[in-house]
Amino acid sequence: MTAFGSAPSRFPDDDGPRPGSAARLSPLRELQLLESSQAGDPDALRELLVSYQHRVYAVCLRMVRNPETARDLTQDTLVKLIEGLGSYTGRAKLSTWIIRIAMNCCLSHLRKQKLRIHKSLDDAVGLTGMPRSGTITDPREPGPGTRVQRDEDQDLLLRALDGLDPEMRAILVLRDMQGLEYQQIGDVLDAPVGTVKSRLFRARSALRDAIERIGGREFDASGPDH
Amino acid sequence: MSQSIHELDLLALIEGELPAADAAALRAALADEDPRLLALVDAVIRDRAALRALPDPHTPADLLAELEALVARPMLVAPMPAPVRTRHAGGRQWRRLAIAASVAVILGGAAAATIFTAAGRQTAVTLLAAVGLDREATPGPDVDPARAPDPERRPVPDADTLRADAGPAADPGAEPSDGEATDAAWPPAGTIIVHHGPTIIPEVRAAADVPGAPAHGDPTLVAAPFKLVITTPARTAAALEARLHDAAERFVADVDARAALVSNFTLDEAERLALLDRVRSRADRPAVADLGHADHDRATVDWSDLLDLTEADLPEAGRTDRHLVGARRFDAPTPAQLAFSAHGASHTISVPASRLNALLAQLRALDGSTTRLAPLDAASRAADSFEQYRIVQGALRTLLADAAPNTMIMLPIEIEATGARR
Numbered sequence: 001m002t003a004f005g006s007a008p009s010r011f012p013d014d015d016g017p018r019p020g021s022a023a024r025l026s027p028l029r030e031l032q033l034l035e036s037s038q039a040g041d042p043d044a045l046r047e048l049l050v051s052y053q054h055r056v057y058a059v060c061l062r063m064v065r066n067p068e069t070a071r072d073l074t075q076d077t078l079v080k081l082i083e084g085l086g087s088y089t090g091r092a093k094l095s096t097w098i099i100r101i102a103m104n105c106c107l108s109h110l111r112k113q114k115l116r117i118h119k120s121l122d123d124a125v126g127l128t129g130m131p132r133s134g135t136i137t138d139p140r141e142p143g144p145g146t147r148v149q150r151d152e153d154q155d156l157l158l159r160a161l162d163g164l165d166p167e168m169r170a171i172l173v174l175r176d177m178q179g180l181e182y183q184q185i186g187d188v189l190d191a192p193v194g195t196v197k198s199r200l201f202r203a204r205s206a207l208r209d210a211i212e213r214i215g216g217r218e219f220d221a222s223g224p225d226h
Numbered sequence: 227m228s229q230s231i232h233e234l235d236l237l238a239l240i241e242g243e244l245p246a247a248d249a250a251a252l253r254a255a256l257a258d259e260d261p262r263l264l265a266l267v268d269a270v271i272r273d274r275a276a277l278r279a280l281p282d283p284h285t286p287a288d289l290l291a292e293l294e295a296l297v298a299r300p301m302l303v304a305p306m307p308a309p310v311r312t313r314h315a316g317g318r319q320w321r322r323l324a325i326a327a328s329v330a331v332i333l334g335g336a337a338a339a340t341i342f343t344a345a346g347r348q349t350a351v352t353l354l355a356a357v358g359l360d361r362e363a364t365p366g367p368d369v370d371p372a373r374a375p376d377p378e379r380r381p382v383p384d385a386d387t388l389r390a391d392a393g394p395a396a397d398p399g400a401e402p403s404d405g406e407a408t409d410a411a412w413p414p415a416g417t418i419i420v421h422h423g424p425t426i427i428p429e430v431r432a433a434a435d436v437p438g439a440p441a442h443g444d445p446t447l448v449a450a451p452f453k454l455v456i457t458t459p460a461r462t463a464a465a466l467e468a469r470l471h472d473a474a475e476r477f478v479a480d481v482d483a484r485a486a487l488v489s490n491f492t493l494d495e496a497e498r499l500a501l502l503d504r505v506r507s508r509a510d511r512p513a514v515a516d517l518g519h520a521d522h523d524r525a526t527v528d529w530s531d532l533l534d535l536t537e538a539d540l541p542e543a544g545r546t547d548r549h550l551v552g553a554r555r556f557d558a559p560t561p562a563q564l565a566f567s568a569h570g571a572s573h574t575i576s577v578p579a580s581r582l583n584a585l586l587a588q589l590r591a592l593d594g595s596t597t598r599l600a601p602l603d604a605a606s607r608a609a610d611s612f613e614q615y616r617i618v619q620g621a622l623r624t625l626l627a628d629a630a631p632n633t634m635i636m637l638p639i640e641i642e643a644t645g646a647r648r
Contacts, residue, residue, distance in 0.1 A: 035619070053289060058282045071286060157276050176277035201237045204270045211273065 056102045062173045063106035065162045077102040100188040110166045160210035168203035451621045452599045453638040463643030474551040486552035486576040490563040558636045569602045571638030580631035
């Protein structure tokens, strides 16, 4: 029997999967593995875990930025996945459900660690009608295509992301790194779509502020332009 | 920020959700009202692109090893549903699964399973009754999950392995060979395997009678609530029917002599029958000497009327020998053919439930075609293929829940001539 089809692109405005990302299972294959896992097939469960471990680890690492902590949180997520597999009803997409588990683990961890660099939602003023005074654009570094420049830019970006409030960081991780739609983000964060949009807007503004604060210059993306 | 430019407008611009004209207009408004805000928006757009371009981090290699240990540690694995017992065990877990599956099928709008006797009389039985929810379950032997076959690791059996045992049951005292299920353990739904496509059941070596199941002389015919769709490019559609016939012949010869292939009524034939039936029921009984297709109104066929028809009801002109291959006594009866015709199936093949797997494996090998199982009812077919798969899964489990290995499953087959599908 042939499969029903391939999974749709997660990034409709991109040409393909994220750089370095592992191939994702098609929804049909996921369902097959899920049902086999629920029926007690350890091979199916193993394949499901292996297929999702990269994605879960990516979420955790981007949230906590510490590889060892991200590893622990990945383990926690997968244990919860195994424990909760029997009760998964299919109401949400499997990927959304798993990412929700991962995000909850991360947010719970961060709350406990009190690693928040205080930045309330109301402080994000960059795009809300109170632009910074003076110019914000600094001369670009030469050779944006060089590997060194790209690494520096990525490091700056990640440091800025790390400096955000966990809730704002979460929404950017879900939107830009996991490619979730508004409704899916809402399902993960348990928030209505309107709230998701509002938070996303503020998160983007806060990230811009953080980049300028840390880098002292305009961040010049080396990736594909919008 | 300008009163005329809302935060959500800016977000839409940043996220690339605006049509080009609207985006251009918003940019123009920003450039006019607040150039610095426009510059910020552009910077945020580049930030977004940068985030999306970040490569996924490299997953530590030993995380996999730890995962393996995680899966192997039973105390961390949540209790899975108990290995499914035989249909005769009637365990609570199995009944819950059967109930859930049957409810899913009913709510999904799939056609109710219909049971036909060999005499051709249609006894409409609801799905609930078919899965035994209206009677006490009969206790029976449990399945030893350790001895259940692992079909995922078994190759598709060859003809010798699959050769049907139409005779008496195998020696009940004989030990099954390694990795095989006993007849008493069939159908062990806990070992349902999944190939690339709809779920198909594991194979058993012998279609032996199960205690309590009808004898071969009085088979139970059960209509599948789904159909097999064989898709082929239009240019090969004419040849596909011939290949289907050949494949069915090989199946009968090599696998199970009880299988039977019939051609269903075409839509034209069904329309003609419907018209004849309407005319026959009219009090004035006008002459209907010539009911050629060119003359009668090709109005929508009222299938509900046709489902009551039996061979005896058909006018002489409507009675044709539709048998193609296999044992005639297991031909799908006329009402079933008409019912399946209503769903677009041009053929129906009857096959023992224990051989359904082998049949699907054989039919998928038809060159140039793809195969899938699809729900029968239009409402379910309107769902996307992912949802259709789930519906068929549920229907298959429900169908097999109460079927003995020798229960004859009538599987409608639709030949779909389209562009080639992957």
